[in-house]
Amino acid sequence: xxxxxxxxxxxxxxxxxxxxxxxxxxxxxxxxxxxxxxxxxxxxxxxxxxxxxxxxxxxxxxxxxxxxxxxxxxxxxxxxxxxxxxxxxxxxxxxxxxxxxxxxxxxxxxxxxxxxxxxxxxxxxxxxxxxxxxxxxxxxxxxxxxxxxxxxxxxxxxxxxxxxxxxxxxxxxxxxxxxxxxxxxxxxxxxxxxxxxxxxxxxxxxxxxxxxxxxxxxxxxxxxxxxxxxxxxxxxxxxxxxxxxxxxxxxxx
Amino acid sequence: xxxxxxxxxxxxxxxxxxxxxxxxxxxxxxxxxxxxxxxxxxxxxxxxxxxxxxxxxxxxxxxxxxxxxxxxxxxxxxxxxxxxxxxxxxxxxxxxxxxxxxxxxxxxxxxxxxxxxxxxxxxxxxxxxxxxxxxxxxxxxxxxxxxxxxxxxxxxxxxxxxxxxxxxxxxxxxxxxxxxxxxxxxxxxxxxxxxxxxxxxxxxxxxxxxxxxxxxxxxxxxxxxxxxxxxxxxxxxxxxxxxxxxxxxxxxxxxxxxxxxxxxxxxxxxxxxxxxxxxxxxxxxxxxxxxxxxxxxxxxxxxxxxxxxxxxxxxxxxxxxxxxxxxxxxxxxxxxxxxxxxxxxxxxxxxxxxxxxxxxxxxxxxxxxxx
Numbered sequence: 001x002x003x004x005x006x007x008x009x010x011x012x013x014x015x016x017x018x019x020x021x022x023x024x025x026x027x028x029x030x031x032x033x034x035x036x037x038x039x040x041x042x043x044x045x046x047x048x049x050x051x052x053x054x055x056x057x058x059x060x061x062x063x064x065x066x067x068x069x070x071x072x073x074x075x076x077x078x079x080x081x082x083x084x085x086x087x088x089x090x091x092x093x094x095x096x097x098x099x100x101x102x103x104x105x106x107x108x109x110x111x112x113x114x115x116x117x118x119x120x121x122x123x124x125x126x127x128x129x130x131x132x133x134x135x136x137x138x139x140x141x142x143x144x145x146x147x148x149x150x151x152x153x154x155x156x157x158x159x160x161x162x163x164x165x166x167x168x169x170x171x172x173x174x175x176x177x178x179x180x181x182x183x184x185x186x187x188x189x190x191x192x193x194x195x196x197x198x199x200x201x202x203x204x205x206x207x208x209x210x211x212x213x214x215x216x217x218x219x220x221x222x223x224x225x226x227x228x229x230x231x232x233x234x235x236x237x238x239x240x241x242x243x244x245x246x247x248x249x250x251x252x253x
Numbered sequence: 254x255x256x257x258x259x260x261x262x263x264x265x266x267x268x269x270x271x272x273x274x275x276x277x278x279x280x281x282x283x284x285x286x287x288x289x290x291x292x293x294x295x296x297x298x299x300x301x302x303x304x305x306x307x308x309x310x311x312x313x314x315x316x317x318x319x320x321x322x323x324x325x326x327x328x329x330x331x332x333x334x335x336x337x338x339x340x341x342x343x344x345x346x347x348x349x350x351x352x353x354x355x356x357x358x359x360x361x362x363x364x365x366x367x368x369x370x371x372x373x374x375x376x377x378x379x380x381x382x383x384x385x386x387x388x389x390x391x392x393x394x395x396x397x398x399x400x401x402x403x404x405x406x407x408x409x410x411x412x413x414x415x416x417x418x419x420x421x422x423x424x425x426x427x428x429x430x431x432x433x434x435x436x437x438x439x440x441x442x443x444x445x446x447x448x449x450x451x452x453x454x455x456x457x458x459x460x461x462x463x464x465x466x467x468x469x470x471x472x473x474x475x476x477x478x479x480x481x482x483x484x485x486x487x488x489x490x491x492x493x494x495x496x497x498x499x500x501x502x503x504x505x506x507x508x509x510x511x512x513x514x515x516x517x518x519x520x521x522x523x524x525x526x527x528x529x530x531x532x533x534x535x536x537x538x539x540x541x542x543x544x545x546x547x548x549x550x551x552x553x554x555x556x557x558x559x560x561x562x563x564x565x566x567x568x569x570x571x572x573x574x575x576x577x578x579x580x581x582x583x584x585x586x587x588x589x590x591x592x593x594x595x596x597x598x599x600x601x602x603x604x605x606x607x608x609x610x611x612x613x614x615x616x617x618x619x620x621x622x623x624x
Contacts, residue, residue, distance in 0.1 A: 061515050080523075087521035098516035102534050111530060112520035157516075164520060 010073060012037045012168060012199055013058060018067035020053060020223075027053045028064065029223040035168070040200045042210040045220035046246060051203045054220070055170045058201070059090045072167060088116060091161030095173040097153040099145035105132065105156045106141040109163045117164065124163070131159040135189045151182030155189055162193075169193065171202040205250055211235060219243045306590070320581040327587045331579045338573065339591075342409015342564050348401060351392045352412050358385060359419070367606060369613070382423070389416075405483035409564035411595065416483075417490055417555040417565065418599075422548050424491035429498025434528060436503055447499070454496035459557055462489045467561040486558050494551045501543045505536030538611075545607035549600045556596075567592050 011034035020028040027050045035041055043051045056062040057069060060076050060083045069076045071086045100108050109128035113119040119127070132138040135155035137148075145153050154174055161169060171190065175183045187209050194200055194213040204210065210217055210231060217234040219227045219242070227234070227243045238244050278288040309326030311319050313333065320328035332339070341349050362381040365371055393416075396402040408416070435447030454462070466489035467482055509532050517527035537544065559568030570588040573579065 059519055061518060084521045084523050087519055090519070092516075092519035094512060094516065096510075096512050098510075098512035100513065100516070100531055100535075102538065112522060115526050115530065116521050116523075160520075 010070075011035055012039075012072060013201075014068075014070040015054075015058075016068050018054075018057060018064045018069060020050075020057060020062060020064045020066075027223050028057070030067070031223075031225055032067075033218070033225065035199065035201065037167075037199055038197050040194050040198075040213050040215050041202070041218060042214040042216075043201065043203045043218045043220060044205055044207075044210070044246070044250075045226075049220040050223040051220045052172050053223075055092075055172055055201055055203055058168075058170060059087050059092055061092075084116075088112075088164060089167045091164060091166035091169040093154070093157050093161055093169065093171045093174045095177050097145070097150070097157045097177070099153055099157055099160070101145050104142055104144055105137070105148070105159075108145070108156060109160045112160075113163050128159070128163050131162045132156070134162070134192070135159045136185070149182060150178045151185045154178060154182075154186045158186075158189055158193070168199045168201070171200065171204065173203050173205075175204065175206060207235070207251060219246065221246070317579045317581050317584075320579075320583055325581070325583055327590065328579075328581055328583045329587065331573070331581070331584055331587055332591050334579070335570075335573050338410060339566065339569055340411045342413055342569055343407040344409065344412065345401070345403055345407065348395070348403055351395070351400065351403075355389045355392055356412075356415075358388065359415075386420075405481055406562075408483065410569045411566050413558070413563055414555050414566040417487060417558055418552045420487045421490040421494050421551045421555065425494035425498045425547070425551065426544070428491065428495035430502050430533065432495060432499035433502035433506060436499065437506060451496045451499050454493055455500070459490070459493050459554055460560060462493050463557060463561050465489070482561075483563070486561060486563065490551070490555065490558075494547065494554075497547050497550075498544070501540050501547055502536065504543065505538075505540035506532065508539045509535050541607055541611055545603055549603055552600055552603070553596060566595060 013033070013035040015031055015033040018028055018031045019026065029050075031050075031054060033041075033054075043054065045051050053062055057064045057076075058071060064076075072089055074082050074086050076083060076086060099105070100111070103111065106125060106128055109132065110119075110121065110124040113124040113127065114121055117124075129138055129141060132141055135158055137152050137155050137159070140148055140152055140156070145156065148156065158169075158174075174190070175186050178186065183206070187206060190200075190202070190209065191213055200213075202209075202214075214231050216228055217231055218225055219234070219238075219240070221242050227238065227240045229238075234243075235247065238247060279285045305326040307326070309324055310329055311325055311327070312329050314320065314330035315334070317328075317331070319330055337346070337349075341352055344352055362377060362385060365377050366374060366381065391397055392400070393408065394403060394405065432447050432451055435443045436451065438444045438447070463486060466485040470485055513531055513535065514527065517531040522530065556565055556567040559565050559571065564572060570592045574585040574588045
């Protein structure tokens with residue numbers, strides 16, 4: 001932790017003038033964003049707009065090339081130890097679940113607490129079972145991920161992240177790879193989490209979810225934050241032309 | 254063999270062997286011709302082989318005279334007379350119990366580790382990896398605890414083959430894993446060193462490396478720093494197979510989806526835990542058949558140590574073949590057949606064990622999640 005961090009007022013996540021290039025393509029253009037503890041942010045935008053890249057920069061799955069990112073007062077630099085420190089406090093849920101196929105659901109959940117947090121196995125399992133119960137798949141704990149449905153896998157992945165008791169949860173299109181009938185069960189878990197006070201950043205196109213839980217909706221296009229607004233203003237009264245076009249496209253069906 | 258497409262419906266269950274043969278062996282004129290040709294080939298080769306190997310073979314006798322008959326098949330009497338040498342090489346007869354002890358501890362340890370469900374695997378594994386080599390070395394070379402010194406030049410036969418093969422196998426997997434990780438490392442120095450090593454070793458025949466280890470190395474090293482010749486050969490074999498193993502493991506690492514790395518990283522596991530707990534278990538399982546393939550290749554390559562003056566299983570049999578005391582028209586053929594049978598038994602066991610392991614390792618049936 002850096003000395004000048006002040007947990008009372010400092011934002012939990014602080015992005016300032018962040019830019020990122022893939023080769024010659026600029027994926028993020030001078031993005032600044034502050035997230036306070038307990039805040040729930042939904043990021044939407046057309047594909048290729050940089051929204052996934054943005055949240056992947058927050059736990060350094062992608063490296064930003066300009067600007068600064070601070071998470072919980074720790075600045076992300078090339079210091080690997082600090083990166084791991086940040087990652088322990090930042091949970092991430094992926095579009096493709098990315099459960100570990102060679103481990104049971106329970107082992108998926110206890111692995112990091114045991115090896116990173118040095119929890120005793122029994123305590124880690126007890127905690128894991130509580131989280132699995134919270135996402136309604138405690139009865140699947142002994143199965144392997146390949147034996148679960150997509151919705152169950154994604155809920156297991158959420159439980160796996162929660163087992164590290166993160167301060168922030170990042171969701172990278174958590175329902176995009178799911179069959180329609182499984183989306184609801186995952187969203188239900190996410191709503192529950194939001195109502196429990198978790199700080200969340202969700203990249204998603206689930207606008208009903210955004211309307212229900214988001215404190216703030218961010219619309220991105222071409223690597224920039226085009227508009228940010230509370231849900232009511234965002235949906236009823238979008239200011240920017242690109243936002244209006246995007247909303248008309250995704251709200252049509 | 255490829256079955257020609259036929260229009261006939263699938264026969265009902267219990268159609269019997271005649272129907273099975275009609276479907277699988279005589280389904281078309283071409284398949285019928287192939288079947289007959291194969292049967293003909295078997296008829297020409299198998300009965301004479303059986304005759305020579307078993308029926309006309311000589312099973313006992315004290316001298317070469319028993320195998321001198323014109324119709325004599327395999328001369329197993331020769332193998333029986335030389336069996337001790339084939340197993341122990343020139344290891345002093347009175348000290349062979351020491352080799353036996355090494356064999357027995359090794360066999361029990363490997364059996365224990367290879368059988369699923371037995372307890373204390375970690376302790377036994379650590380014992381086999383750390384204590385067993387030391388115990389074996391002390392037992393075999395002596396010079397300590399009142400054991401007479403038996404120089405490694407006297408070790409031979411199956412004993413030597415197994416020493417070289419097991420050392421190579423046990424050392425090459427961890428070394429190969431490290432080299433494979435190094436080759437994919439983001440650190441340029443590590444990566445270049447690993448690539449350089451792998452490509453150099455893969456570009457040179459094992460024989461050359463063995464020659465370098467046995468003849469050239471002593472020239473470079475200062476007087477008094479010369480290691481035992483067998484040790485040098487062991488190091489050479491281990492490094493050689495490690496380079497091949499590295500490429501096999503790299504193939505497995507590449508087969509693990511990027512999402513697995515990201516999920517492990519996002520939990521804050523750090524590099525070594527990510528590799529050890531998440532990536533390598535999946536990668537090694539994927540390439541298990543290739544790993545065993547490399548082990549089998551290594552096991553057979555051990556016979557090359559006979560070229561730098563060691564009498565391994567094949568080397569000792571070759572020496573025996575040239576022995577005038579047992580010089581008969583069938584001695585060499587019998588010797589080589591016996592060597593082939595031993596090599597085959599070991600390699601086939603490894604192959605079967607790995608196939609069995611693939612089917613039964615935990616999570617094997619579960620398959621990977623959508624990726």
